[in-house]
Amino acid sequence: MAEVALQPDERIDVLQGAGIRIIQSASVFAFSLDAVLLAAFAQVKRTSRVVDLAAGNGAVGLFVARRTQKPVTLIELQPRLADMAARSVRLNDLTNVDVHTADLKNAAAIVPKDSVDVVTCNPPYFKVTPASKTNPNDHLALARHELTTNFQTVCETTAGLLKYQGKAFFVHRPDRLAELLATMAEADLAPKRVRFIHPKADREANMVLLEGIRSGKPAGMRILPPLVVYGADGQYGEEVQHLMYG
Numbered sequence: 001m002a003e004v005a006l007q008p009d010e011r012i013d014v015l016q017g018a019g020i021r022i023i024q025s026a027s028v029f030a031f032s033l034d035a036v037l038l039a040a041f042a043q044v045k046r047t048s049r050v051v052d053l054a055a056g057n058g059a060v061g062l063f064v065a066r067r068t069q070k071p072v073t074l075i076e077l078q079p080r081l082a083d084m085a086a087r088s089v090r091l092n093d094l095t096n097v098d099v100h101t102a103d104l105k106n107a108a109a110i111v112p113k114d115s116v117d118v119v120t121c122n123p124p125y126f127k128v129t130p131a132s133k134t135n136p137n138d139h140l141a142l143a144r145h146e147l148t149t150n151f152q153t154v155c156e157t158t159a160g161l162l163k164y165q166g167k168a169f170f171v172h173r174p175d176r177l178a179e180l181l182a183t184m185a186e187a188d189l190a191p192k193r194v195r196f197i198h199p200k201a202d203r204e205a206n207m208v209l210l211e212g213i214r215s216g217k218p219a220g221m222r223i224l225p226p227l228v229v230y231g232a233d234g235q236y237g238e239e240v241q242h243l244m245y246g
Contacts, residue, residue, distance in 0.1 A: 002093055021092055041211070058097075071098065079101050121168075123170065
């Protein structure tokens with residue numbers, strides 16, 4: 001594997017389950033379990049043309065890149081995060097991944113409309129209201145709060161990129177589920193699979209994974225068995241253990 005230069009606040013972590021090394025920074029951005037779960041949930045075939053929107057440091061796109069022989073395009077607004085993603089691409093010798101610094105709403109200027117098989121997105125989770133308290137770190141605030149985009153824009157952009165019957169995969173917060181499903185449907189992304197993520201078996205879900213199909217039939221949404229992250233012993237459960245460590 002190639003070696004790349006790191007900035008003083010950066011480190012290289014390894015997601016053993018995907019065989020990927022990734023540049024992280026606690027002061028700017030580091031992926032968390034939601035990215036790992038989204039990448040695993042996404043149905044990527046060897047012939048899938050993939051776009052990852054709001055790519056951050058590239059985690060989701062990097063984690064799925066070796067599952068396809070087609071191009072994987074990462075689109076990230078923040079130049080520092082896009083640069084981290086690009087260096088991680090080189091670090092892993094991935095020749096099918098390209099990284100672009102751009103607002104996701106302009107994705108069609110990078111990837112032609114109606115040309116993509118799979119779109120993934122781990123978008124900002126939190127709406128911005130007059131009462132909102134955003135992170136004082138601008139990098140983290142942009143990643144977590146809908147300051148520069150929102151789920152409607154994500155869905156409309158995704159639907160524009162996808163081929164007929166192409167698939168979209170999102171991770172988000174369950175407390176916005178009714179809104180999320182309605183927004184997907186309004187953007188011509190028929191919700192098809194839903195999976196709730198629970199930190200422990202006796203705790204409420206704190207994440208939800210969503211699949212939508214462009215121009216899919218409105219009926220037929222499936223609720224999959226829940227995923228429980230931690231067992232009673234406080235260790236990762238078998239499924240998460242496998243995703244993290246292989």
